[in-house]
Amino acid sequence: MAKILVVHSRKGGVMKTTTAYELGYVLDAVVVDLEHDLTGVTVLWGDRPLDRAGVPILDAIASGRTPRPLKGYRKPRLVPGHPSLGTEGPGRERMSEALLKWAAEWDTDWVVIDTHPGAAEHTHGALAVADVVLAPTTLDLPDLRGLEQLVDEMLDYPVVVLPTKVRPVPPAVGLKRLEQITADTQVQVAPPIPFVSSMGQRTKRIAVTSENPPAKPLRLLAERYKMVGEFVKEYVK
Ligand SMILES: Nc1ncnc2c1ncn2[C@@H]1O[C@H](COP(=O)(O)OP(=O)(O)O)[C@@H](O)[C@H]1O
Ligand SMILES: [Mg+2]
Numbered sequence: 001m002a003k004i005l006v007v008h009s010r011k012g013g014v015m016k017t018t019t020a021y022e023l024g025y026v027l028d029a030v031v032v033d034l035e036h037d038l039t040g041v042t043v044l045w046g047d048r049p050l051d052r053a054g055v056p057i058l059d060a061i062a063s064g065r066t067p068r069p070l071k072g073y074r075k076p077r078l079v080p081g082h083p084s085l086g087t088e089g090p091g092r093e094r095m096s097e098a099l100l101k102w103a104a105e106w107d108t109d110w111v112v113i114d115t116h117p118g119a120a121e122h123t124h125g126a127l128a129v130a131d132v133v134l135a136p137t138t139l140d141l142p143d144l145r146g147l148e149q150l151v152d153e154m155l156d157y158p159v160v161v162l163p164t165k166v167r168p169v170p171p172a173v174g175l176k177r178l179e180q181i182t183a184d185t186q187v188q189v190a191p192p193i194p195f196v197s198s199m200g201q202r203t204k205r206i207a208v209t210s211e212n213p214p215a216k217p218l219r220l221l222a223e224r225y226k227m228v229g230e231f232v233k234e235y236v237k
Helices: 016-026 041-045 056-063 084-088 092-105 121-128 141-153 172-182 197-201 216-235
Strands: 003-007 030-033 077-079 110-114 132-137 159-163
Touching: 003 016, 003 092, 003 121, 016 030, 016 041, 016 110, 016 132, 016 216, 030 041, 030 092, 041 077, 056 077, 056 084, 056 092, 092 110, 092 121, 132 141, 132 216, 141 159, 141 172, 159 172, 159 216, 197 216
Parallel strands: 003 110, 003 132, 030 077, 030 110, 132 159
Antiparallel strands: none
């Protein structure tokens, strides 16, 4: 049975999608895209869900079949998302059951799930069966307030915080806030992902972590994602 890692946060723009993509590649996972606007891993991967007649995730749940992931060169395997997940998303229970079944049937050690910011029913379904809830956040205070809410509401969940877009000299106030939020909880903090200004301009679809070696400004980011991969493997042991 594959381990399930759910990338989740209350805020957008904190590198959930980038993280799902890179960790999906690092862990040789099947990535399931539950983000329902078309800004998630599906579009990054290069799939065009609107050109397809069906909605793989919803069709699989309706028929009781296990979806067959798309494969690509130097990209993680993918079960693509679709905008209708936002309006006709499956309920909590059905999503949980489906993910457990798929995780048992796919030939993989990991399933990585990208989610939409906030809490839809099917997101709750994914969170309920997560072996790791990876919560990316920047060290900016608004994002940390989102993290604080998440940690408060998810005390029983296996939450690991992933600091993202971290500058060489991280802001002391943000660091302190992060420490306060995680103090006296089970929450762990993974190795931070550096800020890389060129990420927003990157046009390649292959995972940064698949490049050998990546362009210089991306090397530390790739190294850190590999460390985060090792971190979550240890965490679920
Ligand atoms: N290491 C990085 N440093 C700075 N910006 C980044 C980095 N990685 C990704 N970005 C940019 O941040 C934005 C949000 O990333 P994304 O992964 O889509 O976040 P989310 O899924 O949480 O909304 C994108 O424009 C992306 O290109
Ligand atoms: Mg996203």
